[in-house]
Amino acid sequence: MGRTLAEKVWDAHVVRHAEGEPDLLYIDLHLVHEVTRPQAFDGLRDSGRVVRRPDLTLATEDHNVPTQDIGLPIADPVSRAQVDALRANCAEFGVPLYSLGDVEQGIVHVVGPQLGLTQPGMTVVCGDSHTSTHGAFGALAFGIGTSEVEHVLATQTLPLKPFKTMAITVDGDLPPGVSAKDVTLAVIARIGTGGGQGYVLEYRGSAIRSLSMEGRMTLCNMSIEAGARAGMVAPDQTTFDYLEGRPHAPSGTDWDTAVAHWRTLPTDDDATFDAEVVIDASTLSPYVTWGTNPGQGLPLTGSVPSPDDARDEVERVAIERALEYMDLAPGTPLSEIPVDTVFVGSCTNGRIEDLRVVADVLRGRKVSPAVRVLIVPGSVRVRLQAQAEGLDTVFVEAGAEWREAGCSMCLAMNPDKLAPGERSASTSNRNFEGRQGPGGRTHLVSPAVAAATAVTGRLTAPADLSPVA
Amino acid sequence: MESFVVHTGTAVPLRRSNVDTDQIIPAEYLKRITRSGFEDGLFAAWRKDPDFVLNQPAYAGATVLVAGPDFGTGSSREHAVWALQNYGFKVVLSSRFADIFRGNSGKGGLLTAQVPQEVIEALWQAVETDPSVPVTVDLDRRVVSAGEVVSAFEVDDYVRWRLMEGLDDIGITMQRADQIGGFEASRPSYLPTTTAVT
Numbered sequence: 283m284g285r286t287l288a289e290k291v292w293d294a295h296v297v298r299h300a301e302g303e304p305d306l307l308y309i310d311l312h313l314v315h316e317v318t319r320p321q322a323f324d325g326l327r328d329s330g331r332v333v334r335r336p337d338l339t340l341a342t343e344d345h346n347v348p349t350q351d352i353g354l355p356i357a358d359p360v361s362r363a364q365v366d367a368l369r370a371n372c373a374e375f376g377v378p379l380y381s382l383g384d385v386e387q388g389i390v391h392v393v394g395p396q397l398g399l400t401q402p403g404m405t406v407v408c409g410d411s412h413t414s415t416h417g418a419f420g421a422l423a424f425g426i427g428t429s430e431v432e433h434v435l436a437t438q439t440l441p442l443k444p445f446k447t448m449a450i451t452v453d454g455d456l457p458p459g460v461s462a463k464d465v466t467l468a469v470i471a472r473i474g475t476g477g478g479q480g481y482v483l484e485y486r487g488s489a490i491r492s493l494s495m496e497g498r499m500t501l502c503n504m505s506i507e508a509g510a511r512a513g514m515v516a517p518d519q520t521t522f523d524y525l526e527g528r529p530h531a532p533s534g535t536d537w538d539t540a541v542a543h544w545r546t547l548p549t550d551d552d553a554t555f556d557a558e559v560v561i562d563a564s565t566l567s568p569y570v571t572w573g574t575n576p577g578q579g580l581p582l583t584g585s586v587p588s589p590d591d592a593r594d595e596v597e598r599v600a601i602e603r604a605l606e607y608m609d610l611a612p613g614t615p616l617s618e619i620p621v622d623t624v625f626v627g628s629c630t631n632g633r634i635e636d637l638r639v640v641a642d643v644l645r646g647r648k649v650s651p652a653v654r655v656l657i658v659p660g661s662v663r664v665r666l667q668a669q670a671e672g673l674d675t676v677f678v679e680a681g682a683e684w685r686e687a688g689c690s691m692c693l694a695m696n697p698d699k700l701a702p703g704e705r706s707a708s709t710s711n712r713n714f715e716g717r718q719g720p721g722g723r724t725h726l727v728s729p730a731v732a733a734a735t736a737v738t739g740r741l742t743a744p745a746d747l748s749p750v751a
Numbered sequence: 752m753e754s755f756v757v758h759t760g761t762a763v764p765l766r767r768s769n770v771d772t773d774q775i776i777p778a779e780y781l782k783r784i785t786r787s788g789f790e791d792g793l794f795a796a797w798r799k800d801p802d803f804v805l806n807q808p809a810y811a812g813a814t815v816l817v818a819g820p821d822f823g824t825g826s827s828r829e830h831a832v833w834a835l836q837n838y839g840f841k842v843v844l845s846s847r848f849a850d851i852f853r854g855n856s857g858k859g860g861l862l863t864a865q866v867p868q869e870v871i872e873a874l875w876q877a878v879e880t881d882p883s884v885p886v887t888v889d890l891d892r893r894v895v896s897a898g899e900v901v902s903a904f905e906v907d908d909y910v911r912w913r914l915m916e917g918l919d920d921i922g923i924t925m926q927r928a929d930q931i932g933g934f935e936a937s938r939p940s941y942l943p944t945t946t947a948v949t
Binding site for chain 1: 752782784785786787827829833855858859919920921924925927930931934935938939940941942943944945946947948
């Protein structure tokens with residue numbers, strides 16, 4: 283019988299299989315950032331162990347780093363201690379590290395792909411739930427916990443029980459103005475934040491094939507918000523074109539060998555999935571969240587739901603609580619919700635293509651004086667590329683702030699935060715209570731909607747902006 | 752990991768049920784960057800009460816915790832195990848443990864020994880009558896004894912084997928080093944390394 287993409291990658295990495303025991307899986311790439319449990323390195327030290335393959339391990343600083351005045355010492359002592367601990371651990375154990383100030387520094391899930399380190403058919407792990415991003419290349423990539431980080435550092439393997447597989451099939455053409463972010467928000471609204479529990483999602487169908495690598499990364503990134511362990515897209519010519527020539531991509535005859543192998547990875551026609559969700563791309567439109575989890579999303583043309591719309595008591599209570607936290611009244615058109623902050627960035631939407639979309643909307647326009655707009659590139663390379671294309675000038679002339687690379691306001695571990703009661707339209711991945719700062723309120727949106735919202739000061743799709751004079 | 756066959760030490764009677772991991776180690780301690788030093792966070796809220804059992808000099812230096820049912824519920828934080836170990840505990844006895852906590856304990860080398868609630872009651876009485884009474888936990892024979900109290904305890908076979916051999920998950924995987932090495936030798940040459948390229 284045929285196998286799925288996920289099963290092929292799994293099978294190719296089994297070091298040891300024994301009845302009644304988890305499979306021991308080899309890990310091709312282990313990514314590390316400063317919040318990746320320094321305790322894992324402590325554990326190694328305590329037991330006199332070493333990092334088995336520092337050459338398959340890569341660290342960067344992203345979660346805590348400031349996006350302004352990066353030449354100065356980090357002001358917050360807790361953040362500084364985490365960064366200092368990472369630097370000391372990497373030096374002691376020989377792990378390559380891209381520190382603040384290095385041209386390769388950035389969000390770990392932006393840096394891996396742009397270096398060409400993430401390739402089809404690989405296993406990729408990181409002590410970070412958004413590791414699912416790397417599945418866009420047809421890699422099996424997932425977040426792990428403290429003990430598992432230590433396990434991978436020491437052995438380059440992990441004992442794992444097999445996942446189930448779910449196909450998310452999106453066929454047809456995405457309407458203009460509808461992006462990967464809208465697809466993922468629609469998927470999560472459909473299956474719920476627990477709908478993917480225990481599954482690896484494989485995104486399939488003509489709408490997925492038409493997405494760029496950046497779009498596929500956005501999609502796979504958010505898989506965890508549906509509760510899934512990982513998300514994947516089968517590699518194709520788009521994948522190969524993105525990879526070719528990148529610093530760590532194969533070259534010469536290695537390239538040909540690799541591509542030949544990668545072409546064997548897509549799910550076989552006669553393979554079966556444990557579950558399938560089918561979505562008609564032509565029905566999709568820009569999505570935004572109104573509540574406090576990523577599954578509480580609707581088309582921007584819709585209205586804030588009422589607790590009376592709930593299918594059961596659990597959902598009714600959830601809607602009530604979300605409306606109270608978000609300070610929203612049922613029936614309010616989503617497009618009338620005012621915001622005071624717009625955040626563009628994160629491992630979800632902090633790549634060059636995202637910034638181009640934002641610049642296209644902002645070019646020749648001004649952001650609303652009532653709105654603070656932060657544009658934070660996902661990596662130093664993205665920042666430099668944007669500057670080479672003159673995007674920074676567009677942002678600054680429109681009245682937005684152009685920042686240094688990092689996770690920034692996605693999770694507010696650095697100084698970029700919402701104040702209590704502030705409301706953002708954010709291209710990030712989580713609208714949990716307090717995620718962007720205690721008491722802050724978050725609406726998840728695509729880069730295009732973020733940019734249009736910056737102009738009007740309320741949740742807006744670019745199609746609803748008046749043309750540039 | 753140290754191997755655990757027989758342990759003898761004094762015990763603390765913790766007359767509480769449903770001790771969740773937020774009580775074992777509150778969230779504010781999770782920001783720390785080390786794996787050691789969590790002993791000051793252990794039961795931090797309860798220890799503010801001078802009468803709390805851990806604050807009583809008679810129980811200083813104890814290594815066995817005798818707790819009520821449903822010990823270790825709630826958040827999956829591995830810090831709960833570290834806090835107990837950092838404080839000096841080698842064994843927790845209870846009539847029922849939360850699954851994730853028990854799993855984390857097995858990984859970390861803390862023995863969670865399950866005995867019927869009447870044995871817990873008898874142990875409480877024994878160590879309250881005489882806090883210096885030695886409690887012996889024999890993992891090989893699966894027997895706990897303190898003075899006149901003697902009882903068998905339950906522990907997962909696989910966890911018992913690992914503890915007695917002194918093997919954590921990593922230790923077990925490291926026994927497969929030959930297989931890992933063999934797999935590594937077969938990996939295609941085009942796969943990337945993170946070493947800087949120029």
